[in-house]
Amino acid sequence: MQRYFANTKKDNLLFLNKEDIYHIKTVMRMKQDDKIEVVFEEKLHICKLDSNYNAIIEQILDSNIQKKQYILCIPVLQEQKMSFILQKATELGVDLIIPILTTRSMVKVTGKETQKLERWKRICKEASEQSKRLTIPKITAIKKITDLDISGLKIVCSVKEKNNTLKKILHNNKKYDRIVMVVGPEGGLTELEEQSLIKLGFIPVSLGKNILRVETVPIYLLSILNYEME
Amino acid sequence: MQRYFANTKKDNLLFLNKEDIYHIKTVMRMKQDDKIEVVFEEKLHICKLDSNYNAIIEQILDSNIQKKQYILCIPVLQEQKMSFILQKATELGVDLIIPILTTRSMVKVTGKETQKLERWKRICKEASEQSKRLTIPKITAIKKITDLDISGLKIVCSVKEKNNTLKKILHNNKKYDRIVMVVGPEGGLTELEEQSLIKLGFIPVSLGKNILRVETVPIYLLSILNYEME
Numbered sequence: 001m002q003r004y005f006a007n008t009k010k011d012n013l014l015f016l017n018k019e020d021i022y023h024i025k026t027v028m029r030m031k032q033d034d035k036i037e038v039v040f041e042e043k044l045h046i047c048k049l050d051s052n053y054n055a056i057i058e059q060i061l062d063s064n065i066q067k068k069q070y071i072l073c074i075p076v077l078q079e080q081k082m083s084f085i086l087q088k089a090t091e092l093g094v095d096l097i098i099p100i101l102t103t104r105s106m107v108k109v110t111g112k113e114t115q116k117l118e119r120w121k122r123i124c125k126e127a128s129e130q131s132k133r134l135t136i137p138k139i140t141a142i143k144k145i146t147d148l149d150i151s152g153l154k155i156v157c158s159v160k161e162k163n164n165t166l167k168k169i170l171h172n173n174k175k176y177d178r179i180v181m182v183v184g185p186e187g188g189l190t191e192l193e194e195q196s197l198i199k200l201g202f203i204p205v206s207l208g209k210n211i212l213r214v215e216t217v218p219i220y221l222l223s224i225l226n227y228e229m230e
Numbered sequence: 231m232q233r234y235f236a237n238t239k240k241d242n243l244l245f246l247n248k249e250d251i252y253h254i255k256t257v258m259r260m261k262q263d264d265k266i267e268v269v270f271e272e273k274l275h276i277c278k279l280d281s282n283y284n285a286i287i288e289q290i291l292d293s294n295i296q297k298k299q300y301i302l303c304i305p306v307l308q309e310q311k312m313s314f315i316l317q318k319a320t321e322l323g324v325d326l327i328i329p330i331l332t333t334r335s336m337v338k339v340t341g342k343e344t345q346k347l348e349r350w351k352r353i354c355k356e357a358s359e360q361s362k363r364l365t366i367p368k369i370t371a372i373k374k375i376t377d378l379d380i381s382g383l384k385i386v387c388s389v390k391e392k393n394n395t396l397k398k399i400l401h402n403n404k405k406y407d408r409i410v411m412v413v414g415p416e417g418g419l420t421e422l423e424e425q426s427l428i429k430l431g432f433i434p435v436s437l438g439k440n441i442l443r444v445e446t447v448p449i450y451l452l453s454i455l456n457y458e459m460e
Binding site: 088091092093130131132165166167208210211212213216219220223224226227229230 | 318321322323360361362395396397438440441442443446449450453454456457459460
């Protein structure tokens with residue numbers, strides 16, 4: 001069954017946005033009484049369509065999943081790589097994405113922040129529908145490294161680090177509820193940036209012998225977190 | 231230093247192919263005496279260029295990495311997804327890729343096998359250079375499910391399977407030298423295909439609660455294997 005996210009509810013009706021209604025009518029060619037899944041306030045609703053393409057609630061399924069919170073901090077990259085990371089990170093259960101400005105990011109953002117943010121949010125919403133999530137990952141405005149003063153188990157991917165493997169860190173820190181991951185740009189974070197993060201409590205971590213592209217790293221990290229939580 | 235793979239050697243000279251020489255001349259704008267890394271017979275050679283863009287060996291570094299062999303069997307997908315999987319799987323250390331025909335693969339291959347195979351090999355070679363591997367993953371001709379009679383620890387990703395997690399399987403089978411992974415197409419393998427694989431000794435495995443796209447699954451699997459080998 002096709003899944004959508006709703007923003008508003010009135011009595012037993014859930015209201016979808018224009019783009020979703022367009023998708024239902026034109027792409028899916030659904031009609032009155034056809035069934036869809038609608039997520040509202042993190043609950044899954046089995047609904048049927050009325051004649052105006054509103055969703056009539058027939059059944060509410062509670063999720064009740066208590067999972068650790070995954071926060072991913074990534075440099076602002078070119079849009080193709082950015083879309084890729086947002087899509088895959090959404091599939092793999094990321095909760096919050098923080099785009100960061102780093103010295104070696106090559107992408108200009110000045111004056112384009114709002115437009116980019118809207119685009120990124122749309123990608124995450126669509127990926128959430130396709131991967132049948134009950135939540136859409138949140139994305140913050142673009143931040144600086146020094147803004148990353150967040151609590152939780154905090155790691156920063158480092159090419160200099162040789163001993164601290166992800167395995168060691170995850171096995172020595174089993175009791176966290178939230179993990180914050182910082183991925184650097186092509187060329188890595190500068191020494192200064194890495195030191196700022198270490199001061200904020202981030203642990204440098206080696207990702208092993210393979211040389212991974214920037215956009216592969218978030219998928220690598222989230223795959224392993226999912227695996228460890230199995 | 232830029233890395234290339236050589237096919238032939240004579241005395242202290244390694245010979246690169248035309249495309250690589252074009253890359254060195256036109257893209258990298260390198261000149262005589264500039265240094266490059268050349269991999270030949272799984273050994274890394276530090277070389278300098280002669281006036282004909284052949285590589286003069288200055289130093290040979292032995293690798294001596296004993297790792298488990300990763301074999302990935304994937305359905306023939308549309309070229310964009312295929313490139314993506316080949317690139318990322320190469321970054322993550324895959325050794326052998328077996329493209330398979332499955333009932334629910336939608337891509338037509340008849341008459342295009344040779345052309346596709348050449349393209350896939352080129353993608354793997356380029357990805358190997360970029361991720362500084364000492365080997366290029368091999369790709370076989372397109373095979374059928376019933377051809378997958380290979381020895382090793384063998385798993386098939388299954389949406390029906392609920393109990394057998396990858397973690398259980400890897401922890402209960404520590405002594406394998408080779409792991410063979412089968413990923414199904416969009417819509418999954420048919421019951422018949424899954425049964426054929428089980429008869430060949432494949433263990434069905436659940437990948438957890440997230441709904442992953444076909445092209446995400448190989449990265450997920452290889453990330454975890456790398457993590458477990460750390």
